[in-house]
Every structure is written in C-alpha cells, then in structure tokens.
Amino acid sequence: MIPAPFSYFAPDTLEEALSLLGEYGESAKILAGGQSLLPLMAFRLVRPEVLVDLGGIEALSRYELAGGRLTIGSMVTHRTIELDHRITSRCDMLREALDVLGHVAIRNVGTVGGSLAHADPAGEWLAVALALDGRIMVTGPRGNRDVAADGFATGWMTSCLSPDEIVTGVRLDMPGPGTGSAFEEVARRHGDFAVVGVAARVSVEGEAVTGARIALAGAASTPIRAHRAEALLTGTTLSGPDLDAACEAAASETDPVADLHGSVEYKRRLARVLTRRAVSRAYRRASAPA
Amino acid sequence: MTRDLHSIVLNVNGDEVTVRVEARQTLAGMLRDQLGLTGTNLGCEHGVCGACTVLLGGRTARSCTLLAVQANGRSVTTVEGLAADGDPLHPVQQAFADHHALQCGFCTPGFLLTTIEYLDEEPEADPDSIRERLSANLCRCTGYHNIVAAVKDLLERRTGR
Amino acid sequence: MKQVGEALPRREDGRLLRGRARYMADLAFDDSLDAIVVRSPFARARILSIDASAALAADGVVAVLTADDLVGVEPALTRQFYSLTPAFIERHQVFLGPYREPVLARDRVSRMGEPVAFLIATDRRAAEDAAELVEVDYEPLDPIVDPLRAIAPGSDLVVSDVPGNIQASFHIIVGDPTSAVEAAERKVSGRFRIGRSVGSPIETRGAVGIPATGSEPLTVWSSTQIPHILRAYLAEFLRCPEEDLRVAAPDMGGSFGGGIYAEELLVAFAARLLGQPVRWLEDRRENLANARHSRDQIIDALLAYDTSGSFRALEMHIVQDCGSANLFGLTLPFNIASHARGQFAIDHFDVTGLCVLTNKTRNTPVRGAGRPEATFVLDRLVDMAATDLGIDPADLRHRNLIPAREMPRDMGMLYRDGAPMVYDSGDFPDQLRTALEAFDYWGKRRRQDEAAGSNLALGIGVSSHVEATGLGPHETARVEIDDSGTVVLTCGSNPHGQSHATTLAQVAGETLGIRYDRIETRFGDTGLLERGGGTFGSRSAVTAGAVVHGASVELRRRILDLASEMLECDPADLIIRDGYVSPRGVPGISVSFAELATGGAPLRAEDEFVPPTVTLGSGTHIASVAVDRETGVVNLTGYVVVDDCGTVLNPMVVDGQQHGGVAHGIGNALLEEAVYDEGGQLLSGTFIDYLLPTAADVPDIEIIHRPHPTPLNTLGVKGAGEGSTASAPGAIANAVVDALRPLRIEINELPITPQRLVELIRAAEAEQVEGLAGN
DSSP states (O other), X not given: OOOOOOEEEOOSXXXXXXXXXXXXXXXXXXXXXXXXXXXXXXXXXXXXSEEEEGGGOGGGGOEEEETTEEEEEXXXXXXXXXTOHHHHTTOHHHXXXXXXXXXXXXXXXXXXXXXXXXXXXTOHHHHHHHHTTOEEEEEXXXXXXXXXXXXXXXXXXXXXXXXXXXXXXXXXEOOOTTEEEEEEEEESSTTSOEEEEEEEEEEEETTEEEEEEEEEESSSSSOEEOHHHHHHHTTOOOOHHHHHHHHHHHHHHOOOOOBTTBOHHHHHHHHHHHHHHHHHHHHHHHHSOO | OOOOEEEEEEEETTEEEEEEEETTOBHHHIIXXXXXXXXXXXXXXXXXXXXXXXXXXXXXXXXXGSBGGGGTTOEEEOGGGTXXXXXXXXXXXXXXXXXXOOSSOSSHHHHHHHHHHHHHOSSOOOGGGXXXXXXXXXXXXXXXXXXXXHHHHHHHHHHTO | OOXXXXXXXXXXXXXXXXXXXXXXXXXXXXXOEEEEEEEOSSSSEEEEEEEOHHHHHSTTEEEEEOGGGOTTSOSEEOSOSSOOOHHHHHHTTOEEOOOOEESSOOSEEOSTTOEEEEEEESSHHHHHHHHTTOEEEEEXXXXXXXXXXXXXXXXXXXXXXXXXXEEEEEEEEESOHHHHHHHOSEEEEEEEEEEEEEOOOSSOOEEEXXXXXXXXXXXXXXXXXXXXXXXXXXXXXXXXXXXXEXXXXXXXXXXXXXOOOHHHHHHHHHHHHHTSOEEEEOOHXXXXXXXXXXXXXXXXXXXXXXXXXXXXXXXXXEEEEEETOOTTTTHHHHHXXXXXXXXXXXXXXXXXXXXXXXXXXXXXXXXXXXXXXHHHHHHHHHHHHHHHHTSOHHHHHHHHBOOGGXXXXXXXXXXXXXXXXXXXXXXXXXXXXXXXXXXXHHHHHHHHHHHOOSSEEEEEEEEEEEEEEOOOSOEEEEEEEOTTSOEEEEESXXXXXXXXXXXXXXXXXXXXXXXXXXXXXXXXXXXXXXXXXXXXXXOIIIIIHHHHHHHHHHHHHHHHHHHHHHHTSOGGGEEEETTEEEETTOTTSOEEHHHHHTTSSOEEEEEEEOOSSOEEEEEEEEEEEEEETTTOOXXXXXXXXXXXXXXXXXXXXXXXXXXXXXXXXHIIIIIOOOOBOXXXXXXXXXXTTSOOOOGGGSOOOEEEEOOOOOTTSTTOBOOOSSHHHHHHHHHHHHHHHHHTGGGOOOOOEESOOHHHHHHHHHHHHHHHHHHHHHO
C-alpha cells in the first residue's frame, strides 16, 4: 500500500504555502500531521499530485491561553494541548475529548488544524469547537477570514474552505466560572472513531441553566449543534422532564448515517443517551464550587 | 510521473544519516528498505495496528502514516536502537522476556516503544491507565495479559512500590 | 535436570526483542522481483477481456500473468486438504462434492478478491502503480450471498458442478434421538448465528519463489503453517516430483488458520518462468478480503431434558457458509458436531451439517475451528434450560457433566480421522468446582445486584468445552549430535509464536541430559526433513512433542551404547549431565557429546509419530461483565480459566496460549465480524472496521491448570493452543444474558455488538410493557 506518486513541498512561510496552492490549484493537497490523509493516500482513495507540508511553518505551531480564550495554531498537535495542564484543568470537555481522540501515537503527530480541515463527521475537534463557540481562522489569497465552527463543515468530509485556503488555527472560549463542560462518546474500542460523541457546555446561575451548548459528532454527515436542545435547557434547572425533552430534541436534530458500527436508530439512541450524560455532568461541574 | 526525490538528514538510533527518498516513501519504508532496519514491522499500513511504532523526537509515532520527508531533521528511535547487539537487553525488553509478553514477536517492537514513552512520562502514569494506553497496539497472540503484567512491573519498579 | 513442566524462559525472545527476527518481508534475495495480485472487485462476474498492454508498458513491469499464461501446470487447486476413510463416509452419511479453486480466474470470478492477474515488476512501487493499469472488462452477475438462499430450490449456482450449492454434507446419529426428544419433558431451542471472522495475524501473508540453481531446487519461502503439505500441492501444480522442490517457512508473525493459497503457487511459477526470485507480500486489505475467513454458520439447535434437569438429547442442523470454494470439506461443521456435546453426558444426538457455497471468500479452520461455535450454542442452550427450570446454571451444569469415573467415554461416533471418538481423560466436575471457587462464584452471585449501578447491569457466565487436539496423520523429528557436539533438533512442525524452540527443546533436553537452551532447533523446512506435518489444530505439543520425545529416547540409547563402549561400562550404569556421559558416581571420568560425535557412526535418531487419534483437552471459563443498558456496551470485569491440557510442558508458555485464546474468543464474542453487503462487497475491509480486541477490551485472566495426562502419547500431552478460544463467546454471552435477566433476553448471534444488544433490550422492554398492559 504505497501512495500514488506526488511532488512534495515544505514551505517555511504561509505566503509560500499560499503561493504553492495558488500555483497547483485543486491538484494540491495540504499535509498537516497526515494521520487522516496518509491512510487515504495509502489506499489511493486520495491521490494529490502535489503535497504542501505545513510542518515547517513555525507560526502555525503556537498556541496561547489568554483572557478566557484559547487560540491554537493549526499545526499544534493534539498531544501538545492534552499535556498542557493549564488548558485541560480549565476545560473538562477538551480533556475528555482528547483522551479518546485516537491513541497517543496519533495525537503526537496529528494536528488540531488537520483534524478541523478534514471535517470528519465523527471528529472530536470540530464538535468541541462547536460547543466552545469556536472560530476557525483561515487564510487565503483574498486575505484572512474567521469562520464560525457552526457552518464550517458543509457536508461529508467537506468544508467551506476553498482549495487555495489554509486553516491557520482555531479560537475557543474556555468555560469560565459557573460553566461546566463534558465530552461523552461511545466508540467500539478505546481510541476508535466515535460512533456518536457529545460535547456539552452548560452555564448555571443558582440552579438555573443560563446557557448551553451541545454538539454531536457522528450524528450527521457533519458534526452538528443541537440548537433546539440548547434552547430547551436554557432557563431550566435540569429537572427530569426538562432534561428528557432536551435529550429527545437533540436526538431528533440528528441525521445519522448508518455504517457498520451503528444503524440510524442506534445512533439516535446514543445521541439521546450521551446528551443526557454529557449535559448532566457539565451541569454538575458548573454547579460544583470552584 | 517522475519520481520526486528529496535528500533528508535525520538522526536514527543515535547516528546521523542522510538518505535520498522519494516523496511518497513512508518513514517505515525508508527505515526498512533504505537503512535495513527491518525490526520496524508493517502490520496494516493504515495507522491502526501500531506494529510500526517508532519514537520520533522521543514520542511515539506510527511510521506507516508518516512520510520520511516529514521526519527530516528529527531523531528517530527504532527497536534496534534500544540495545546494541551484544549488550544486555533494555529494561523494557527484559521485562517483556521475563513476563512472556511476546509470542510471535511481530507486534513487539511497537509495544516496546509505546511502553518506553509511557514510562518516560511526567507525572508518573497511573497503573489503571495501562490497558487504555496499550490499546494503541494490536497483538493477536498474547491476549495482552502478560504485556500488561510486564508494563505494570516496570511502572512499579519505577515508582519504587 | 528436570525441564519438562518448568516455566523456563523462552529462547526465541532475544532476537525478537532486538528486532532481529526475519519475517517474510525481511528476507532479501538478489535480483528479487515484486509481484502484486490484480483482484476481482466483484463478487460474481464474467470476465470479458483482460488488457495488460498499458501495464506492460509501465516502468519496471516485467510480466503480467493471467490464466492463459499458466501453461504446463494445473490451473486450479482441486485436492481437498483432508482425506476421509470409507468407514467414516458410510457411518456418518457423508457426501463430498468437488473442490475447485482456480489459481488465476479464467472467464469468471466467484468472489471479491479472486486473483485475476499476477503482475511482476522490479519493485513494489512499480508493481502497485502498474496494477492500476491492468484493464479487466467484467460483466457483473447477481451474487449469491445468503447461504439459506443459496440452498433454496432454484438458486443460481456458485459453481456449475455443485448442485444446490451444497458442496458437502453429513448426518450423525447417536442413540435414538427422535424417541429421546419425544419422551423428554422439556425442550429449549433456537437459531444461532456465528459471525464470519478473519484470523488476522499481525503479519500478513507472503511468499517468495526462488528459481532452481545448480545445487538448490526451486524454493518457496512462505509464511505457511504447513511447509510439507504446501510442497505436495506445489508439486501437483507444477507437475514435478516433490524432490525437485523445497519449501521453508521464515519467522512468522502469527497465523491462526491457513491453507494453501494461489499466491504461494504463483511465486514458484513466476520464478521458474522468469529465472529470478519473485516475492509477493500481502497487504492488510488483501488479508481481510482474501485470506480465508472462518466461523459463519447458522445453527438450529434443540436441547431436550427432564424436569429433574437431566439432559436427554441434542439436535443440531448446521449450515456452514464456506464461501466460493471449500478446501477443507467437512472440517468446520464436523468439528462443531464432534464438540457439540461438550462436557455433558448426552446419550442421544442428531446432527446434520451442510457446507454451502456462496460468492464470498473461502473459509478455513481458524483458532478454535468449530469449537467456539459448538460451545457457544451448547452454553446458551444450557443456560436457557436453567432459566426454564429456575435453577442456577452452575447447578444444572454440575448435574449433567460426565463424571470422572466414566472416563474414557466412547461418544458413539467417529472423529474426522476415522477413529472412534473417545473422551480419553479428564475430570469435568472437578474443573467446574475449581473454577467456581477461584471465581468466588456464589459470593459474587449474592453481591451481584448490590454492586450494579444505575445504568450498569452485572452478570456472570459459565462455559465449558472440550477440545480434540493433536490431529494426525503424522509428525516427524530428527535429533542428532553434530561434529561440534551440538545437539540439533529438526522438526516438521514449524512455529508462529507457539514457542517450539523452547518447549520441544525442553522435551529433548530432559531426555538427553542437556540444557534446552544449548540445543539448536530447526523447523519447517522440507530441505532439512523429508516428511513433516505442520502446526494446526493444537497439534504441535502433542504430535511434535511426542515425536521429539521418541527420537530423543532413541538418541539417548545410542549415546549410552557408544559411551558404554568407550568407557567400558554398562549403559545402565551411565548418566548424562550437561552433555557429558559418565559412570554413575564417577564424575571424574566422562566423555562429551563432541567426543562421541567424532567417533565415526552418526549420532542421529529420526522418528515419526502417528497418533492413534486426537486427545481430549478441556476447559471451564467463568466471565463477569458490566453491561451498559442504555448503550449496549459490554465490559469484561473478570475472567477465570481452569484448563486441562494434560502434561504441561512449560506453564508459562501454556498460560500465554490460553491468554491469547481467550482474547481471540473475546474478539469473536464482542467485536470481530467480516461483513458483506447484498452485492457481495466486503464492508469490513480495513482494520478501522474489522475490530480486533485491544488491551482495553481484555480483562486480567486467571489461569488454573488441572491436568489429567492423556494415555494416548508418551508425554501425556493434550493440545492447548485453541481451547481457550472455545469458551470465551459462550461465557460472555451467558454473562450478558445473566446481567439482563429481568428482561429475559436471549443472545443467539455473535458478535454481540452494542447495537444488537440495544435492539434485544428494546424488544424485551417493549414486550414487558405490552405484558403489563395486558394484565
């Protein structure tokens, strides 16, 4: 299993990378960590003529936690974030999502930007970005733009990126005081793609939910937000019937694609069950004294 | 299409090497075919089985899903780098032997390197995480029982329990 | 020095741990070419044309072989792997139809992955690039995927000379099952489905053909379990004498079932044709689609018993999906039949088995080979009966186990080797008692409900199995002392992880009075030993163990005879220690093996062991599980194995085999399934979708040996390699059912995927709600 031949470029700067993309157009593909791309190339399901490796662009390997906002350069590896206690201690959802994102050997190489740009429907990063009001930073020949995570993925493994654009990073709102978060997923084995995963962020004042974000991975052709469920939770104290209604809503907002590991019905059920678990845990965390 | 060749320099098991590789050559392919380091085994070539795990800059990576050119300028440790011929086994290798943690041996290099990274970590790993950590590598022979026992033993020795 | 039975460290480990093993892909030969197989993308199609001209024009391509190029050789495999005796065929009403598997497809393909062309290039990259250029024009046909539809009247045929798509069948009757079923007070029955699975060694297969030179015959290195048998098939294919061929196996990265493969024949043919070594290395996708699969049966079964809980009769009807060709004849369903009664006294027995052809890849016996299937069905029936009778399954089991005093017990049928099937030894009640105690079964039962969480249900399941091991027909070994005084052990059976170089050397070493780690071992090379069997069916410790022992006893006699001449001392008064022979009590006087070896006469003994029939290993497993009622996820929380493999050659090694067997069984129980869609396309074609168990899916496993040596070989050894695979699915299925016992679900299908379990839970809940509404 050897990829079809291609030409390889390792630019040192974003400008160079953009000019290569401009030159080669749709025949070029960006290589980030390669943990999703290289297996597809080995199967020859993807066969770019040109590969532009962003690994040499130092500016993309930085990240910063400042003022409740986490900004991650696209070439930062999953593992780098996972091992930064300042981040994982502030965001349970991120810690829990990273723990089930592949295996360490993948997280050592795979990158945040690569994962986002791949737009896998079961991708943990995009679900987390949806739940943390993420903005995906993009650069291209027409300049820089910020894209809301909600809307970034436009279909099965496709995004709103044009072929000459590059994801440079993502900005996430870290849960603040009075906000709890959680990530729940069912995968067939530890480290496998989620059958369904749920990222939940819940803000609480007193006992009442003042805001909620629920994002689901593996529940549609892209990661999705469960907007109706979020609205149903807001203002409640997470009583049984309120939570039931929200979980039902979340399940009904999904549009799962059946595969070997789950039928449409099973994935809907997981969406309901895991929404309950993630939301409940996030709520408990929000309510717990800091 | 013509072959896109690149010269890369990397440190392999402590030695600096310069290799001319085709762009599509994987790190595993380069190690095996060009450097003759056949201890890195290929089990699936799509990044699942973990047999081809090496250390890249001290951290595990699957050499089947990494291009050799991506490793340019980096340091790589393969199973051959753990103990020189004639030297005693590396403590992790020895623990695997002591616990009968290998049978056919094909997945073993990957498990050794996964274990070495795990033991190197700060803060010290929790023994309850061994199975999840080792789930990165597939073994069809041992049922993992003795691999887990070997790693537990190493972890306990490390922490002096 | 006592060596047999000791947990001596493995001699294999040093080089394996240092990355110095030589697996198939590590072998290098001068001027070697790389081959790739162009395969059918369709399950069933006519081949209208093959155009290799573009591929031939590509860089580095040396040849593209199609069926038309296979001149002067047999174009298909046609000889079945096992032969059956006329008495067996008559007694069990055996029908055996033709077997035919083309080496390269001509005119039509009958499964996805069938080899259509063999492309040879200067290197692997060139081969892969050019393979895409071979243009094959297919006319797709509707495939036959469902075995029940394949045997329905009017079905299309997978191959024209197998009417009804039934390639083989048998019918076993023991006692008077019809009357016994009629007379029995209670019955449970069900239709059970065992998912298709793939052996999945972590090393994929491979083979290299090397042309004959002046001194060396045409040689094939293959990652095969059966070098000598492969040589016989190669000789038939190439139409040459076996002496003109050498087959050898390198280090192997596992192998859990095999057979003979077209690629092994093609590398030899291509090497002979091109005059250069030709290497073929399988990739993982090829392995998952094209290595022989296993399991995949639909079994209708019925257990009849009395209200006292006494088992009366067992009936089974087995439909075995064999895929497109059936090299192994009756093996899989007959293995189910011969293990179907397990450890229980069931006097009346009726089993039919059908081997059905479909447009899927071919089946082979894989680790367990019929035993996990048989054990799962029986375990489920027993627990269903326990529920029906309102008694604990462990109690019901105990009431029906064959007591030790009834050993040996004739089971009233023949085994596949034609010999009467006799349980030769064992103490099943002791095995169950030991397992229950080690597991704290009754204590855990009492605490079961308290320990459960809101979403989690806890369950315990018991399984017991028997395992006929050490199948013949023969195994060969030679033990000799070379000029340097080194003891060299050569055996036909070759290892792929089983530790032959340790355990067989322990047997030889103890007999010869030399440490096992000073013995040189050689396996699996027809160039070294004229005859040999191989490693399959948990046979090596039994057959190779016995023959190494036999040869070593003979060599010891010769050593002592020679030494007695040199030392002028009666052989009975001589002892051997560490490779030196000396008169008892006179350690100062001695003669070394090296001195004896230079004496002139070759110090060598070769032996062949022909086992009278199989020996009976057995085991009892108890598993505990935590079931997430909402997601259907099953986690194993505890596992105990009590095993009887007769004399234990090396407990560390045997434990390792048991651990591996349990994990394989866990895979079959919960994870692994080769899935085809209605078009005959394999959906589980990568390791992303074909799920092997990981360390996180397997619990700690406690193993207890309760050995009862067999009288059937000098060592008392029974096989141990597969048995643990047999009980894991049944133990786990019973534990899951037990966890959900308020719902009274029944698990009849493997693997127990979370989705399937949720469907069962939902259906049971709906039924309960309906029941309540009706009240």
